[in-house]
Amino acid sequence: MRQLLDLSDRNLVQAIYDLEKVDDENSPQLRRFQSLRSDLSRIAWNAFADALQCEARPLARTGVMTFPLDPVLAERFQSVFLASPKTVMRREDFSLGYMQTAPGQCAYMNDCNHYRTQTPAAAGLFADFLREVGPTLAESLGHPFRIASTRQFELVPRDIAADKHVDGWPAAICKLFVLPQGAGTRSGTTWFRLRDGKEFTLETDRPTWMIFENSAVWHKPITGASLRPTIEFDLVPASKTSLQPTDAGLAGWYPWFPTETGLLAGTRMALVQACADDDRSWLGRLRRLAGR
16 A cells, blocks of 8 residues: 555545445555544544534533424425335445445444435435524534435344444534434334433334434434334534535445545545554564564
8 A cells, every 4th residue: 555655645535445445354554544544533523523612512411302303394204215215335335535334334234224225305305304403403513513424224123132332433423313203112213321321212103303422322223113214414513514415325424534634634644654554563573583
């Protein structure tokens, strides 16, 4: 990968993107680069969020907020969902500069969820919904934000219970779920341990939408006997609020860095360090050989 350092910043980002779409997970150099990029990504997002005072947002009081969904919108969501063709999550389906599902995780995600294609009708409905709830979102978050990614899926009944977990994303990023048929033990729901330590399991047969801090609040999906339609929006802090939905691919979640400048600089910095680590590794091996 060292030869990639001769590329311009933009061509380097593109080359890494192309490589990650086809990599078989056997490249130690790429693994080191990805680990370093992940560390730099978290530092960048945390600094960006601190400047916006994201930790002071009303959502942070408990980490979970639920709201009623307009019945007319709920019917539209259900209709558009059912009309959207079924699909599967593929490792290569993510946008340039985005944190993506690891290749080995795609099969697991497909076992847990039945995905639907984002059609033009779905994109139009997403935009209508976001305009409708935009003021509530702005009040709940208390800082500018944008929509990093979207997806439609059904939670699949499974005999094996999921583990309690946090997602490990930068803390200021959160998820929005639209549940046009509600959620509960019959159709599938989610358990949460709120920031105040209380436990909460969503149980309602009414159309609902909710936001939650998926990397600050412990949670686990609870499957039911039937499929639960879910529309997901991933929200990231931004310098200016935008309600435009983004399709970053089913395997794409959020941008590695808050800005394009950060993406260019962070990608090169991670690769420079990965190559330097490789040099030190080889030097250590040579020294050990020389000492025998």
